[in-house]
Amino acid sequence: MDTKITLSEKEMPTKWYNILPDLPEPLPAVLHPGTGNPVSPDDLAPLFPMALIMQEFSPESYIEIPEEVQQIYKMWRPAPLIRAYRLEKALGTPAHIYYKYEGVSPAGSHKVNTSIPQAYYNKQEGINRIATETGAGQWGSALALGCQYFDIELKVYMVKISYEQKPYRRIMMETWGAECIPSPSNQTNAGRAVLENDPDCTGSLGIAISEAVEDAATRDDTHYSLGSVLNHVLLHQTIIGEEAMLQMEKADAYPDVVIGCVGGGSNFGGIAIPFIRDKIKNGKKTKIIAVEPAACPTLTKGPYEYDFGDVAGMTPLLKMYTLGHTFVPPPVHAGGLRYHGMSPLVCHLYKLGLVEARAVHQLGTFEAALQFARTEGIIPAPEPSHAIRVTIDEALKCKETGEKKNILLALSGHGHFDLASYEAYMSGKLQDYAYPEDLVKEALTHLPKVD
Numbered sequence: 001m002d003t004k005i006t007l008s009e010k011e012m013p014t015k016w017y018n019i020l021p022d023l024p025e026p027l028p029a030v031l032h033p034g035t036g037n038p039v040s041p042d043d044l045a046p047l048f049p050m051a052l053i054m055q056e057f058s059p060e061s062y063i064e065i066p067e068e069v070q071q072i073y074k075m076w077r078p079a080p081l082i083r084a085y086r087l088e089k090a091l092g093t094p095a096h097i098y099y100k101y102e103g104v105s106p107a108g109s110h111k112v113n114t115s116i117p118q119a120y121y122n123k124q125e126g127i128n129r130i131a132t133e134t135g136a137g138q139w140g141s142a143l144a145l146g147c148q149y150f151d152i153e154l155k156v157y158m159v160k161i162s163y164e165q166k167p168y169r170r171i172m173m174e175t176w177g178a179e180c181i182p183s184p185s186n187q188t189n190a191g192r193a194v195l196e197n198d199p200d201c202t203g204s205l206g207i208a209i210s211e212a213v214e215d216a217a218t219r220d221d222t223h224y225s226l227g228s229v230l231n232h233v234l235l236h237q238t239i240i241g242e243e244a245m246l247q248m249e250k251a252d253a254y255p256d257v258v259i260g261c262v263g264g265g266s267n268f269g270g271i272a273i274p275f276i277r278d279k280i281k282n283g284k285k286t287k288i289i290a291v292e293p294a295a296c297p298t299l300t301k302g303p304y305e306y307d308f309g310d311v312a313g314m315t316p317l318l319k320m321y322t323l324g325h326t327f328v329p330p331p332v333h334a335g336g337l338r339y340h341g342m343s344p345l346v347c348h349l350y351k352l353g354l355v356e357a358r359a360v361h362q363l364g365t366f367e368a369a370l371q372f373a374r375t376e377g378i379i380p381a382p383e384p385s386h387a388i389r390v391t392i393d394e395a396l397k398c399k400e401t402g403e404k405k406n407i408l409l410a411l412s413g414h415g416h417f418d419l420a421s422y423e424a425y426m427s428g429k430l431q432d433y434a435y436p437e438d439l440v441k442e443a444l445t446h447l448p449k450v451d
């Protein structure tokens with residue numbers, strides 16, 4: 001049996017899979033924050049190119065990947081599927097663990113799967129400037145590369161604490177030609193309002209989104225771009241699952257369990273959605289698990305409500321499991337996946353029972369990351385290490401029961417820029433924490449009223 005199951009470039013899927021028309025119940029509407037009515041494509045036109053807006057609501061099951069995007073994808077795709085022989089052996093499990101490794105991209109994560117088509121469609125519609133936000137910098141760097149390929153100017157609002165503590169992602173963005181400033185900044189009304197209240201504010205993803213949306217909404221020449229959460233982002237990420245499906249066929253194995261971490265839901269949706277198609281259409285019983293941090297337990301603890309995507313309440317209202325748009329995870333949390341909400345599509349699939357969710361703690365997550373690094377070699381990013389935790393737990397269950405399950409894991413990126421978190425863990429400085437119940441309770445008092 002091969003360790004690495006690869007596809008040739010000719011075998012790379014040429015279409016993204018859109019699950020919307022196959023859903024057993026339609027996705028709840030996205031609402032306009034002013035009127036409370038469903039948004040129309042025109043409402044979104046100041047922010048996104050029409051091609052992406054059409055994808056957001058598309059009734060087509062398959063959408064052709066543009067030739068130019070395919071050409072760029074092929075610089076590192078198809079991404080390898082790797083059998084974790086050494087991890088299996090260390091665990092003494094009869095389970096077979098396969099991981100789909102997205103860290104082979106130039107930006108080191110799956111996010112380029114969407115940053116490249118997003119830059120492409122913007123360029124097609126004559127847009128030469130984009131504004132976006134980034135947390136730890138993975139999305140900002142992925143979009144910087146996408147914009148570089150298509151000669152688009154990019155401004156990135158980066159959460160201030162990361163900007164100060166993690167200079168390397170900023171330097172990557174600058175290397176690929178983008179401008180990156182700390183958020184909250186004094187360059188937008190949203191940023192100035194936050195700073196007036198709290199001059200030392202270290203920022204949050206919700207604030208940075210408000211700044212980037214305002215930048216794009218107030219300039220005719222600028223669009224906005226989001227690296228997760230929205231349907232078109234998950235659509236682009238289905239290349240991961242479509243490839244993995246072909247690779248599992250080559251390995252003559254079908255996954256019993258598919259596991260991915262969820263921040264906004266894009267890498268998880270990317271690997272899981274083609275297998276969910278098999279559940280809906282072919283009655284497959286695959287267990288599909290979304291893993292989140294106990295510090296930001298959106299699916300496992302949040303109510304299913306309409307909420308804003310950002311702190312300032314400028315985005316459309318999305319029906320999702322949410323901890324409240326003003327929620328910021330406790331500062332001891334080092335593992336990413338900090339967004340207060342979740343992809344409405346992932347939430348809907350969860351609501352329908354097609355996927356399950358688990359929350360895992362920080363120390364167990366880093367313990368799993370270290371075990372993975374010391375057996376498989378790849379140093380995983382903290383985000384997919386949450387999924388590694390559950391993968392190891394599932395494999396250990398198989399050891400008890402003797403079941404020979406096939407487990408498929410989305411390894412969304414490498415952790416080469418997250419070594420400070422590894423150091424904190426190895427030197428015993430990383431703490432665990434209980435579910436931040438008081439923070440969530442407070443944030444949920446700010447949920448918008450929707451009839």
Ligand SMILES: *Cc1c(COP(=O)(O)O)cnc(C)c1O
Pocket residue numbers: 108109110111138139227228229261262263264265266267268337381383384412413414
């Ligand atoms: C951004 C990121 C995530 C979380 O985002 P999703 O949209 O939930 O995938 C996970 N892993 C890596 C490596 C990331 O860069």
